[in-house]
Amino acid sequence: MERSIYNKLVEWKNKKNHKPLILNGARQVGKTYILQEFGKREYKKLAFFSLDRNQKAAEVFEKAGTTADILMALSAISQVDITPNDTLMVLDEIQDCPKALETLKFFCEDAPDIHIIVAGSLLGISLHSGVSYPVGKVEELRLYPMNFIEFLDAMGKAKLASIL
Numbered sequence: 001m002e003r004s005i006y007n008k009l010v011e012w013k014n015k016k017n018h019k020p021l022i023l024n025g026a027r028q029v030g031k032t033y034i035l036q037e038f039g040k041r042e043y044k045k046l047a048f049f050s051l052d053r054n055q056k057a058a059e060v061f062e063k064a065g066t067t068a069d070i071l072m073a074l075s076a077i078s079q080v081d082i083t084p085n086d087t088l089m090v091l092d093e094i095q096d097c098p099k100a101l102e103t104l105k106f107f108c109e110d111a112p113d114i115h116i117i118v119a120g121s122l123l124g125i126s127l128h129s130g131v132s133y134p135v136g137k138v139e140e141l142r143l144y145p146m147n148f149i150e151f152l153d154a155m156g157k158a159k160l161a162s163i164l
Contacts, residue, residue: 001033001150001153001154003143003146005034005143006034006038008141009021010038012141013042017112018112018139019112019137019138020107020108020116020117020137020138020139021118021139021141022117022119022139022140023035023117023118023120023140023143024119024141024143025119025121025142025143026121029146030146031092031143032119035088035090035092035119036048042088043087043115045080045082045086045087045088046088046090047074047078047080047088049077051094051096051100052093057074057077058096058100060073060077061102061103062099066110067106067114068111070103071111082114084113084114087114088115088117089114089115089116089117090119091118091119092118092120093119094120096120101118104118104138105137108138109137148164149161149164
C-alpha cells in the first residue's frame with residue numbers, strides 16, 4: 001500500500017543535516033505501518049520500539065544518561081545494532097513516554113547521524129505538562145487518513161487513480 005507521505009520520508013532521509021522526525025497523526029491512520037515499511041525498504045536495519053508495550057525501552061528513557069548510553073541499551077533490548085546512517089530507529093506511541101520526547105534534543109545535538117523517527121498523536125504529545133518539547137531540534141510531518149487516490153491505489157485501481 002503506497003501513501004503519499006512516503007516520498008516526504010525519503011526526502012527527510014536524504015537531507016544532509018536532518019533532525020529527528022516527529023510523525024503526528026490521529027490514531028489508526030497508518031503511522032506504524034508506514035514507518036515499518038519505510039524502515040524495511042530504505043534502511044539496512046530497523047530498530048522499532050512501541051513505547052506503550054515495551055516497558056524496558058520506556059525505562060531506558062526514564063533513566064536516560066547520554067545518547068550513547070540510550071543507544072547501547074536500546075540495541076541490547078532490540079538485538080539490533082543501532083548504527084549511524086544505516087539504521088532507522090522508530091519510537092512509536094511517544095506520547096506514552098514523555099522523557100523519550102525530551103531526549104530528541106540530545107539526539108539532534110549529540111548524534112545527528114542516528115536516523116530517528118517518533119510517532120504519536122499530537123494531542124497525546126501536547127497534553128503532558130512539564131515536558132520540555134524540543135523546539136528547533138526536530139522536524140515534523142503529519143499523516144492524515146488515506147485520501148481517495150491512495151484508497152483507489154490500495155484497492156488495485158491505480159489506473160483509475162491516474163485518470164483522476
